[in-house]
Amino acid sequence: MTVTPTIRVQHDDFDLQTEVDRLSKGKPGIGAVVTFSGLCRDEGGTLAALELEHYPGMAEAEMTRIGELAITRFGLLGLTAIHRYGKIAAGENIVLVVAVAPHRQAAFDGASFVMDFLKTTAPFWKKEHGKDGEAGDWVAARDADDAARDKWK
Template sequence: MTIKPTIRVQHEDFGLQAEVDLLSKGKPDVGAVVTFSGLCRDDGGALMALELEHYPGMAEAEMTRIGDLAIARFGLLGLTAIHRYGKISVGENIVLVIAAAPHRQAAFDGANFVMDFLKTAAPFWKREHGKDGAAGDWVAAKDADDAARDKWQ
């Protein structure tokens, strides 16, 4: 049976436990589930929100490509990746990655792999909105994110 990733780009929030249940319930070979939830942080008290934009169609296609690679490379039994867009307030969910595998290391590695590639390869952009209500500049890519991705090469 071919495992396909569940990929969603959506404005609305998601529920972590509901997504874990959808991915893992009724799969007796799943021995480990690793989740990563990325939240909007306040950056030392300066931020009110992040504005996230994506390239519709291309974002989902790239996320699917990354998910397929992770499933094949780590022998995952299931993978979910959800990325939100729109204006997201401090403390709210931005991204969720869930990797299910027979053993913990494959699940951890699969989730890490997906996040490292989502940060650098998927077409998403973010702009900071300060507590003063002003929209800032679009956030530039970080060298540390590229280095994290490159370790998988």
């Protein structure tokens, strides 16, 4: 059986339970479901929102490539990765990864792998918007994100 990742880049919010059910309900062999949902932080009460931009077409292609790698490497039975774009308020969903597998470690590793690569290789950019109404800077890449990705090599 060929497993194809479900990849979406969308403006609208998503529902975690709906996505878990789509991927796992009634499918044989699943023994573990691992989810990661990333939220927009308020950065100690100073951040009102993040503005997320992406490179259309290229973002989906890179997310698909990452998802296919995870499915193959960890023997996943299903994978969903959703990334939002647009202006996202503090506390709102930004990203969701759902990995299903026969056993927990494969599901944990698959979800972690996808997030580590998504943070560093998918073409998304974030700009901060403060509660004071000021638009801040574009968020720079972090060395810690590169180190997290590199552990998988």
